[in-house]
Amino acid sequence: MSDHLILGAVFRGLGAYPSGWRYPGAHNDPLRDVGLLRRTARAAEAAKFDYLFFGEWLATGPDLEFRDPDLLARLDPVSSIAYLAGVTKRIGLIATANTSFFDLYSLARQTASIDRLSAGRAGLNVVTGADPRAAGNHGRDVRDGTEPRYDQAAEFVQALRRLWDSWEDDAFVRDRRGGRLIDPDRLHRTDAVGEHVRVTGPLNAPRPVQGHLPIMHAGTSTRSRQLAREQADLALVAWPTLAEAVAFRTELIRQTRLLGRDGAPKVVTPLLPVVAETTAEARAIFDELLRLLPLDDGSELSRSPDFPTNRSIRSLSGAVGVPLGGVGLDDEVPLRVSRRFTEGGQRLLETVAARTGRLVGGDSAVTYRHLLATHAVPVAAVVGSTQEVADHLEEWFGAGGVDGFNVLTPFLSAPFDAFTSLVVPELQRRGLFRTDYEGSTLREHLGLRRPRNLHRAEGGVGRADDTFDGIVGERASA
Template identity: 45%
Template structure:
C-alpha cells in the first residue's frame, strides 16, 4: 500500500513493557511472571525476544507518583524501574530494536533531558526515542518540591518551549565538529560548536550541550494524547503518536486529524506514524483464547459490596462524577460504577443474570461500546445460546483499553483491518501477562503478518529512524547528510 505521496506504507509494531502485563489480574496466573520487574536480565530477555520478532521499538513508560491503590488497577505502575537506566542497560544487550524512554517536561530541565537522550542515542548507536508526556496526576508535584502540578495549558506551554529547545541543544554540535588531529593537537573545531542563547517564557539556557550530536541527529520523538493541545504538539513535533481509539472509525478520524494538522505545520503527513495501544490475548485456537480471557477475568478482585462498592448509592447517580481511580482503589469494581458508565441501573441485578434485549437497547453510547467489546472478546451475545451476562459487562468495564481476543489469524486480521483502513500504521503491542503472551505473539502472529507481506522479515537499517522510514534531520547550523542514520 502506498501513501498519497507515493511512499510504500509499512506496518510498524512497538512493544510496551509492563512488568506484570496489562490485565489487572494477569499476575495472578500460576504461569505468569510477576516478581522480576526489577531484574535487568529478565527485562533484557523480553527486549531480545521483541527484537527477534523485529519490533520497531521496546517502550518504557513512566509515572512520577504512586500509591497502594494501584494494586487493584495496574500493578505494573505501582512500582516500576526508571526508564533511562533500564534502556541504557538494554542497549548493551540488543543491536537493532529501538528504545523508547518516557520523560515529562514538567519535571525535567531541557539541558538534562537533551543530555540524557543524546547519551542514550550514542550508547545504543542510534536507537533512542523520547516519549513526551505532560501527566495528569497532580500528585507528582508533591515529589518534586512543586507547589502545584499546573493546569493543562501551563503544562503544554512548557512542553512546547521545551521540545524546541531540546532540538536546538541536540544541534549545538555540528556533525563534523570533531577533528581529533594528533599532529596539530586540534580536537574540535570551535566554530562548529554553538551556544543556543535561549531566553524564553519559561527557560533560559545558554548551551552548548556537553554531548556530541546524537547519531540519529534527533532521537525519535513519540507522544500520546487526545486533547487539542496534545494533537497540535504531536502533529508538530512527534514522529510517532499513540492513539486511544477503540474502533476503526475512531482511529480513522484521529489519524486524518493528525495528518491534516501535520500538513498545516508544514510537515509531510506520511512522516507521522499512528500506533494505538493493543493488548492481544492469543492462543492456538479462538476458543482457547476466549477461555484464557475468561480465566483471567475470574481472577479479578471485585468489591466486597458488589452493588455499591461500600459507598453511598448516590455516588453512582448518573449526575455524579465518577470517583477518581487514584482515590478509590477497589471502589470502582461494582455494579454501581458500571451502571453510572452505561446509563442503566444494574445495581439490582445478579452478576450472572443475562443481559436481555430490552436492557441492551437502553444502554448509552458508552454502554453500547462496552457491550460490543464484551461480545467480541467472549463470543457471547445478547439473546444467544451463550448469553452475555452482567458480569461480562462488569469485567469489560474493569479491563479497559484496547483488547482483542483470538487465534493468530484473528489477531493478524484485526491488525490488518486497521492498517488497510488507514486507521493506524500499526500498534504498540502490550501483553496481558508475561512471558507467555509475548512469546506466543512473536512465534505465531508475527509470522502470519510476515506471510501477508505486511511486516518486515528482518531489519533493513540499524537505527530507529531507519526502522520508521524517517530521514536523519539536517542540523540547522549546517545541512547534514540526510541518508546517514535514516533510510
C-alpha cells in the same frame, strides 16, 4: 503510510491488564523485573519489532494496586534503555520523560549518550502530566490548566533538539600535526530563553548518532494534537473505532502539510492482543482475566478505601442506564433487561461478545461480571486466533487509520510469546511486516530521515559564545 507496519512492544512487568499478575504462570515479582526485561527485549528483537517502549509514572500509592499494579514499583525508563543498549543489537529503545519534571540539560545529555551507546537506537516519548503526587515528589506546584504545560513542552522539545545539535558532526577535526582537536566554529550554544525554559549550552555530549532522537507524543486533546503535528515524529493515540482513527490520521497529515513539515508524524495506537491457535483458547484466557479482576462483591478486599469506585453494580447501572439493584455479579443478564440498555450499554454487550463470544440468551451466557469488568477496564483488546488478530491489524493499517501499533500484553511472558510466534509470522506472510532489519538505527526502522543540524540550517556557522534571541522555532528540515 509506511511500507510495513510499525510494531512497538510495550514493557509492563506486571502486565497491562490489572488482574494479569494473578494469571497462573504470570510474572508477578517486581524484584525480578531485570531478568524479565532482558528476556522480553531479546524476544522482541528476534521478532524484528521496531522498538521496545517504556511508559512512565512518577509516583506511587496503594490505590494503584487495583487500578494499575504495574505502576506500583517499576524500573526507570531512561535507565532501562541504557541497560538494554548493551544487551540488544538492533531493536529501538524508547523511554518516556515528563517535561514538567525532568531537567532539560540532564535529559539531553543522558539521551544523547544512550543514542551513542546503542549505536543510534534510542527514542523519547514526551508527556506533560500534572499528577499532584508527582509534583510533590519533585518539589513542584501543579500547574493550572493544560495550556502552560503544553507551552512548556513545546519549548522543551525545541530546546532539547538544539542541545543535541550543540556539536556539528564534523566538529572534531583531530588535527594531530596542527594541534587542533575541534573546530570551535562548529560548537554552538543553545541560549534558549522562553517563558518556561531556559538553557544556555553547549551540551557536553557528542551529537546523537541519529542527529535527533525520534520524538513520540501521546494524547488526543486539542493541545496534544498541536504538539504532535508541530514537534513529534510519532503520535501515540487511542481511538475506539477505526473511522475515528482514519479521520484523525487524515487530518493530522493535512495539518502538518500546512505547517510545511517534511512528512507527518507516524501514527501508532495501543493494542492489547490475546491470541491463541484457536478462538476458543484465546477467549478462555480472556475469560479468566475477567474472572480474576477484583470487583465490588462485598468482600473485605472491595471495602478497601483505595478500591476503585467504578467496579460496583451501581457504577454499571449508570453505564447501561438501567437500575440493577439486587443482582449478583455472576447472575446472567436477562434478554428483557438488556433490551432496555442505553446506547452505551449496547456497546458494552457488543464488546463482551467480540472478546468472549458470549451473547445474552446464547449458549454462553453474559453475566454482570463480564459487563462490569469490561466497563471498569476499558482496554483496547482484540481476542482471537492468529488469523483474527492479524486481520484486525491489517484492517486498521490498510484503511489508513494507523501506521502501526504499540503492543501491550495482559501479563508476561506467555501472551507476548504467543504474539511473536503466531501473529508476527502471519503478518510477515502477508507482506505487512519485515522479515529482517534493513537499517541499523531507530530512525531507519521507522522510515525517518536524519535531520540537519539546526544551527547549521539556521544560516551558517556560529561560535559557542554566539547567542540566539529566544527559542527559535523548528525548521521544516528538522
